Amino acid sequence: MMCARAVQHVDGLDSSTPAAQAGGHNLIEKHFRGNQIPTARCARPPRKARNHGGPDGAARHGYAPLFSPLVSGDDDMRVFSAGLGTETNTFAPMPTSLASFRDRDYYPAGTHPDTVTFAGAPLYVARQRGKALGWELFEGVVTSAQPGGITTRSAYETLRDELLADLRRALPVDMVLLGLHGAMVADGYDDCEGDVLRRVREIVGPGVTVGAELDPHAHLTPAMVEHADVLVLFKEYPHTDIRERAQELVTLCVQAREGRIAPKAALVDCEMIVPMHTTREPARSFVRRIQEMEGKNGILSISVAQGFATGDVPEMGTKVLVYADGDAGQARQAARRLADELIAMREQLMVPYRSIDEALDEARAFEGGPVVLADRPDNPGSGAPGDSTFMLARMLERGVRNAALGPLWDPVAVRIAFDAEPGATLMMRLGGKVGPLSGDPVDVSCTVKALKKNLVMTGLSGAPAPMGDCALVEAQGIEIVLTSVRNQAINTDLFSQLGCDLASKKIVVVKSAQHFHASFSQVARHVIYVGGRGVATPDWKTLPYRKIRRPKWPL
Numbered sequence: 001m002m003c004a005r006a007v008q009h010v011d012g013l014d015s016s017t018p019a020a021q022a023g024g025h026n027l028i029e030k031h032f033r034g035n036q037i038p039t040a041r042c043a044r045p046p047r048k049a050r051n052h053g054g055p056d057g058a059a060r061h062g063y064a065p066l067f068s069p070l071v072s073g074d075d076d077m078r079v080f081s082a083g084l085g086t087e088t089n090t091f092a093p094m095p096t097s098l099a100s101f102r103d104r105d106y107y108p109a110g111t112h113p114d115t116v117t118f119a120g121a122p123l124y125v126a127r128q129r130g131k132a133l134g135w136e137l138f139e140g141v142v143t144s145a146q147p148g149g150i151t152t153r154s155a156y157e158t159l160r161d162e163l164l165a166d167l168r169r170a171l172p173v174d175m176v177l178l179g180l181h182g183a184m185v186a187d188g189y190d191d192c193e194g195d196v197l198r199r200v201r202e203i204v205g206p207g208v209t210v211g212a213e214l215d216p217h218a219h220l221t222p223a224m225v226e227h228a229d230v231l232v233l234f235k236e237y238p239h240t241d242i243r244e245r246a247q248e249l250v251t252l253c254v255q256a257r258e259g260r261i262a263p264k265a266a267l268v269d270c271e272m273i274v275p276m277h278t279t280r281e282p283a284r285s286f287v288r289r290i291q292e293m294e295g296k297n298g299i300l301s302i303s304v305a306q307g308f309a310t311g312d313v314p315e316m317g318t319k320v321l322v323y324a325d326g327d328a329g330q331a332r333q334a335a336r337r338l339a340d341e342l343i344a345m346r347e348q349l350m351v352p353y354r355s356i357d358e359a360l361d362e363a364r365a366f367e368g369g370p371v372v373l374a375d376r377p378d379n380p381g382s383g384a385p386g387d388s389t390f391m392l393a394r395m396l397e398r399g400v401r402n403a404a405l406g407p408l409w410d411p412v413a414v415r416i417a418f419d420a421e422p423g424a425t426l427m428m429r430l431g432g433k434v435g436p437l438s439g440d441p442v443d444v445s446c447t448v449k450a451l452k453k454n455l456v457m458t459g460l461s462g463a464p465a466p467m468g469d470c471a472l473v474e475a476q477g478i479e480i481v482l483t484s485v486r487n488q489a490i491n492t493d494l495f496s497q498l499g500c501d502l503a504s505k506k507i508v509v510v511k512s513a514q515h516f517h518a519s520f521s522q523v524a525r526h527v528i529y530v531g532g533r534g535v536a537t538p539d540w541k542t543l544p545y546r547k548i549r550r551p552k553w554p555l
């Protein structure tokens with residue numbers, strides 16, 4: 001039942017083609033020579049087509065092909081996949097609830113769409129591999145929430161227990177593939193992912209291969225490493241490689257399952273917290289280099305957890321995780337060496353932040369445009385509200401014109417804009433609602449330029465990012481995107497879908513720390529990172545940490 005889609009696509013036959021619609025089922029039955037296809041089983045193409053990895057490039061990256069002529073493959077492989085994730089800013093004022101998960105991604109068992117989602121990339125890849133290799137794939141719940149404050153105990157336990165119940169229904173399984181984040185904190189749980197993996201391991205036992213994909217902004221804990229056979233973190237920041245890392249995860253798990261590799265892990269704590277923007281040096285070359293090391297000389301996989309500074313838990317910080325084939329000592333050596341290299345470059349990894357006025361001065365002095373200003377302290381992707389007005393208020397005070405700003409999370413203002421209709425000019429109160437770190441609301445005369453119901457922005461790695469009903473309003477030469485669902489600026493189509501022409505602007509302010517860069521760098525002539533007050537401030541020394549383990553450079 002859960003593999004219905006795969007059944008429609010056997011042997012390259014797309015169900016949308018006339019041939020498939022006319023006689024697809026007959027063709028499928030012919031391939032199977034009368035064998036009955038169990039409803040929960042992924043149909044597979046004829047045996048001659050089943051070699052050298054899946055259709056998505058399984059054999060890339062120096063790993064041995066999944067199915068060499070000497071390896072027949074496991075015809076009866078039973079695989080469970082699911083996902084659960086968010087990134088918790090323990091200083092943020094808004095709790096993360098069940099509704100927060102439903103706002104972004106909530107797919108109960110068997111309902112995940114045919115696309116990569118934030119916590120669903122392992123499942124998506126498992127579908128493709130399973131189709132080619134004849135796996136019986138059990139698709140559990142996949143859900144993720146926009147980063148926010150501490151997850152309520154009931155939300156976490158409800159979703160965790162849903163995932164575990166889905167797993168129990170699928171038993172017995174050979175392999176478990178999870179999409180997690182790694183920085184989820186719930187009331188009573190400092191290490192949600194360690195808790196999930198421990199419970200999964202308890203359910204399936206030691207003989208089952210358990211793998212998970214994580215975000216590099218994870219508190220990569222010893223418990224997570226202990227209870228999984230393989231963990232693979234995204235390497236890019238912006239996270240443009242969610243699908244590629246899931247492909248590697250699945251490849252490594254299959255190889256481990258078949259006994260062709262024996263991943264031995266080493267985790268080294270760098271006793272620091274640094275960002276790693278892979279859009280610039282030295283992080284860019286460092287990541288390219290660790291990718292060069294993977295798949296060679298017994299090194300199976302290398303991940304760097306940058307860590308998530310606004311999560312106050314003991315395990316917060318930058319860490320290196322290395323898997324070596326059967327040799328824990330080799331993994332330890334490599335992890336230590338790479339950790340020392342990161343420590344040596346930590347000053348250069350830090351982001352140079354400007355104050356609001358410095359950034360506006362620099363942008364105005366820059367010849368041409370647009371100049372993109374990243375409002376890092378109010379980045380919803382780090383758990384900030386996305387409704388702070390510090391930048392907007394200063395731009396209005398300084399008479400900045402020909403500018404755009406967004407997304408500003410303000411469902412009330414969106415509702416008023418929809419009631420007013422396009423073309424209307426009215427006094428509006430914008431933003432500044434969640435708390436003192438959002439600043440004061442801005443009262444300003446606005447013209448409603450455009451409205452769009454249920455706007456969907458292109459999100460991380462192309463995953464759809466719902467923004468809810470959205471309005472474009474103009475106040476004194478500044479076009480502002482108001483949203484009713486909280487999210488950061490990831491793609492310029494947030495603006496263009498409302499008719500806002502970014503290329504013609506002098507200044508574009510985005511609420512985002514770094515994910516904006518992949519798309520907005522296409523139009524930006526210059527990028528400036530802005531620091532200062534906010535729920536996601538990069539000025540970590542101002543945060544009232546209680547739980548983190550020290551030393552923790554630069555704190």
Ligand SMILES: [Zn+2]
Binds near residue numbers: 215217
């Ligand atoms: Zn991240």
